[in-house]
Amino acid sequence: MCQTKPKSHYYISEKRQLLENDLQRELDYKFGGYPVIFFRIDMRDVMRPSMCKKLLILFLSCLSFLFFSSPVAGKNIKVAMILWRGETLAEQGFRSQLQTFNFSVTYHVFDAGQSRAKLAMYLRNRFVPEAWDYVYTFGTTASSMTKKKLQNKIPQIFNIVADPVKAGLMNRMEGSQENISGVTNAVSIYLQIENAMKLIHLKKLGFFFNPRENNSVIIKQRLTLLAEDLNFELISFRSPPAPGFLDHNLEKLVNDPNIVDAVYLPSDSYLLSQAAVIGKKLKAARIKGIASQKLFLDHGAYLGTVPDYFKLGELAAEIVALHQRGIHLGDIPVQRDNNPQVIINPDWSN
Numbered sequence: 001m002c003q004t005k006p007k008s009h010y011y012i013s014e015k016r017q018l019l020e021n022d023l024q025r026e027l028d029y030k031f032g033g034y035p036v037i038f039f040r041i042d043m044r045d046v047m048r049p050s051m052c053k054k055l056l057i058l059f060l061s062c063l064s065f066l067f068f069s070s071p072v073a074g075k076n077i078k079v080a081m082i083l084w085r086g087e088t089l090a091e092q093g094f095r096s097q098l099q100t101f102n103f104s105v106t107y108h109v110f111d112a113g114q115s116r117a118k119l120a121m122y123l124r125n126r127f128v129p130e131a132w133d134y135v136y137t138f139g140t141t142a143s144s145m146t147k148k149k150l151q152n153k154i155p156q157i158f159n160i161v162a163d164p165v166k167a168g169l170m171n172r173m174e175g176s177q178e179n180i181s182g183v184t185n186a187v188s189i190y191l192q193i194e195n196a197m198k199l200i201h202l203k204k205l206g207f208f209f210n211p212r213e214n215n216s217v218i219i220k221q222r223l224t225l226l227a228e229d230l231n232f233e234l235i236s237f238r239s240p241p242a243p244g245f246l247d248h249n250l251e252k253l254v255n256d257p258n259i260v261d262a263v264y265l266p267s268d269s270y271l272l273s274q275a276a277v278i279g280k281k282l283k284a285a286r287i288k289g290i291a292s293q294k295l296f297l298d299h300g301a302y303l304g305t306v307p308d309y310f311k312l313g314e315l316a317a318e319i320v321a322l323h324q325r326g327i328h329l330g331d332i333p334v335q336r337d338n339n340p341q342v343i344i345n346p347d348w349s350n
Helices: 009-019 049-067 089-100 116-125 140-150 189-197 214-230 245-255 269-273 275-284 294-298 309-324
Strands: 027-029 037-039 076-083 104-111 134-138 156-159 180-182 204-209 233-238 262-265 288-291 303-306 341-344
Touching (some): 089 104, 089 134, 089 309, 156 309, 180 309, 189 214, 189 262, 189 288, 189 303, 204 245, 214 233, 245 275, 262 275
Parallel strands (some): 076 104, 076 134, 156 180, 288 303
Antiparallel strands (some): 027 037, 303 341
16 A cells, blocks of 8 residues: 655755755855855865865965955945835945945946836946946846846946846856845745744745746745645735735725735835735734845734844945955845844734
């Protein structure tokens, strides 16, 4: 008689690795308050002379950063900041850390206002890359469009990009050999849902799906796999940035809260811009929102395992500091917040 074997620990681990797009397999190093560097090394490559030379150069560069004075104190640099939805805590952290490093910085800020057309016109007609030492970009869309404009000529530091590889910004999380590096705001979706399930009896999970944003498509794929592994039903509410869609879905939930046990709120620029509306409606209907970003918590979501945007900005500044110390930008791996916060909204205590 055939018996179905339970899913092994190794099966689950394999799924987690897939879900996290290699993030789980990085080796994390942090020295004091200095930059986090992620390495993943294939030992077959280490034996190659070219790889040995690269590792030696990177090791010596890191040592010089750690044991000498603050990065290039007093150095004047010019930074263009291309933002997708206005300034956030990430930009505050970036500016603050550059100031801590004693850089003298000239900034130029452009806000695309979540408009591809506005950003495309700016990049085509007004933006002069050669006028800047660095180009800081916020979000997947702004970072991808700017990279095409820069053509690898000017150092680009991206921030708040959920999956830099799938977005085409880098071909590997460990580094791309191009003139670009940056910071991901990704937190393990497995961890977010696992933490939520400790407090919520989860059999039906709602998900606002924005088909126009790559991040949302990627997240839906991961949640579909998670639903299979953790035995819950995923219910998608198609919510593109067009009149009526999100409002209709929110009304549907308010009128029948039992459709779902909770709603996952993804790291999607459009949905984040609607965080106040979403939070107010869900809280009024006593539907628990699972936040992927702290902004959703600020507007009424029930709980979340979320990154610290200010810290992500600091990490972006630390990449600039490493580059100023002589490390090639393409050799600097993608950085992330290694200690996301688990936050339960105190407003739900009543």
